[in-house]
Structures are given as C-alpha cells and as structure tokens.
Amino acid sequence: MLTEQSSSALKLSNLQQAIINNFQKGFPLCAQPYQAIAQLLDTSEQQVLLAVEDLNEQGVLSRVGPVFDHKKAGASTLAAIAVPPEKLDKIANIVNQFELVNHNYAREAYSKEQKYNLWFVVTASDPMALAETLQEIELLTGLPILVLPMEASYHIDLGFKINFTKHKLNSVEKKSLDKIKRPVTITDNSEYLNQVQKDLLRGMIEKGLPTTAQPFNEIAKKLNVIPSQVIKQITQWQHNGLIRRFGLVVKHRKLGFNANAMVVWNIPDEFVDIIAGQLSSFDEVSLCYRRPRRLPDWHYNLFCMIHGTDRDVVLAQIAKITQQIIRENSHLWYLAEHLQQDILFSTKAYKQHGARYSKQKNKQNTQTVKAALAEKDRAHG
Secondary structure, three states, X not given: OEOHHHOOOOOOOHHHHHHHHHOOOOOOOOOOHHHHHHHHOOOOHHHHHHHHHHHHHOOOEEEEEEEEOHHHHXXXXXXXXXXXXXXXXXXHHHHHOOOOEEEEEEEEEOOOOOOOXXXXXXXXXXXXXXXXXXXXXXXXXXXXXXXXXXXXXXXXXXXXXXXXXXXXXXXXXXXXXXXXXXXXXXXXXXXXXXXXXXXXXXXXXXXXXXXXXXXXXXXXXXXXXXXXXXXXXXXXXXXXXXXXXXXXXXXXXXXXXXXXXXXXXXXXXXXXHHHHHXXXXXXXXXXXXXXXXXXXXXXXXXXXXXXXXXXXXXXXXXXXXXXXXXXXXXXXXXXXXXOEEEEEEEEEEEEEOOOOOOHHHHHHHHHHHHHHHHHHHHHOO
C-alpha cells in the first residue's frame, strides 16, 4: 500500500484515490459510466468527471480504456539493446520515435554482469509489421536488438492500490459492480458491428475513452451506430478474452512506484511451469511470463515483475521469494544448486502509453521511419 510519504508531490483527493483503487478493473460498461461510479462511491457524476479530468492533467492516467491480450490483439515482443551509457538518452529517443513502441525504460542489472540496459515493448497489428519495426529500429540505432517474445503467460495482475491521506477510502464490492452490469444479448444480426467498424472501434479505444458523461455516445456517432452496439462489442471482446481488463490504466511511477524490478530466472525447461506457478502465488509478483533464452547473450527464460516504492524493500521481497522457492523445491537438487537469477531495476521511464495494434498506426509508423532513415542517409552524405 502506497502512503503519503511515498509521493509527496502528488495531490490526490480521497475521491480520486477511491476511483483509482476500485476502477482499474470493472469499469462500468453502460450509457453513463461516470454516473454509475458516482452512485457506487456516494457522490455526484460531475465530481467524478472533475476528478478524472484532474487525474489526466496531473499525468496519473495513461487512459481509461482497454488492456488487450497481446497474443489475441496482434503481435508483440519485449526487446532490449545494449547501449553505451553515454549514448543511452540518444538511443532511447530514437526508439521513442516509433509509434508502435509503447513502453521504453532504462534498466540497471543488480549483478552488473549483463549488458542490456534499454528495454522496450513493441506491439503491431501482425508479425510482419512487428518484424519490420524491429528491423527499422536496428537500422536507425545501428545496434542489434535482443528479441524476447512471450512464450507463456502465467500471471497478470497489474493493479495498484494507494492511500496517500491515510483516511478510510470508499471500497466497492464486486457484487455492487455486478449490479450495474447488464446482460449482453444480441437478438438481431443488425446489432453486430461489421469488420470495418470493429477495426475502427479498436483504434478509437486504444487511446482511451473521452472524459465525458456519455463517452460511448461520442464513439457511436463516429461509427454511425448506436451506443448499445459499441458497449455490446466491447463487452463481447471482454468475454472472448481479447480485452483482459477495461478501466483506469495508471502510470505507476507517478503514484510513487519507482522501485520496479524485473526479476529474470534461468530455470531448467522441465521445471519452468512449476516455478512459474509458485512465483505467481506471491502477492508481490504482478506479472510472470516465460520468454526464450538467446544464447550466448541471454540465459534467462522466466520473468516476473515486482513493483514497489522502496528498492531495499523490493530486494528483501525478492530474497524472501527466492528462499521460499528453493525450500519448496529442495527435492530438486539440481534446481536448488544451479538457480540463476538477476534483478533489473528500472532507472528511467522514456515512454509509457497503451499498445497500438491498428493497421493505420502501423502505416503511420512506417511513414515516420522512412523519413527518419532518409534524414539519416542525408546526414551521412
């Protein structure tokens, strides 16, 4: 739990904290979602809208909208570059030019034994667009990229609870959220969106909903459909797993979560599923994935994230988790004796926004990169 000592510069009301704590998941998919939130938090719709607008102005929110399942939405990968320290900012700025790069962080290995220090995520509409983007980044930076696509997802729970003011904050029970949800039934084929409309809708909500009393009305007008069709389509995407969650997506560093560790493990392949399941059971672990080794440069195949406000606390949590993993697997003598691990703390956030999967974004990205490459050629005569 984040307290006021963790982030003194940020000024959030009790209402804003309650909105963040309760609606990172389960955002009401109804005609007037902010009115529904107001009813649940015993306040007015106008106060909720003002609170969300202020969260946007303070840079706390990435968006209010969907988090897509990467594998179902398109193609994506984690990538890393080994950058000379004196060129880190310059190379990071080049990577940031790419619209399809949605996260870009400097990371420092705790062991100092590995060289990769710039880590970013690329998302695209399809594998070909992803490969082209990675190739273009290599061309512009002049540096090889370590490509680490996700092979298996074991645990995803990227929600952040806060309490700056130490007051009791309103908490919404799941059963109360369920009451404002409407059963999604489509009785007429005309109520379905066609593929063009679906593609346009995905592009619209990638950056988040407009902060208005009836955000789905605005989207529906642009699609020339009725709001219930928009709501039903988004709900259907949630049901089939394309959207993992719909709600407030916060910028965790703004909330004081600056001690963020990517813990990487080298686990014998036959034990990966076992260890991943154990890691996923710890409350401190927010993400857990399997990714490929890239020998001889990269030996690790299991990744987990631990977000915190204090580096020493996070290191203590990792030590506790590691010790328990070894104890629980003491019968696997090889694992206990040969467990390899490294900890990469993020030291600077260069970019953080929602993933861009739409084909139009991919096209814009290509045009931007072509111009950058032409400028690079001119500069080298």
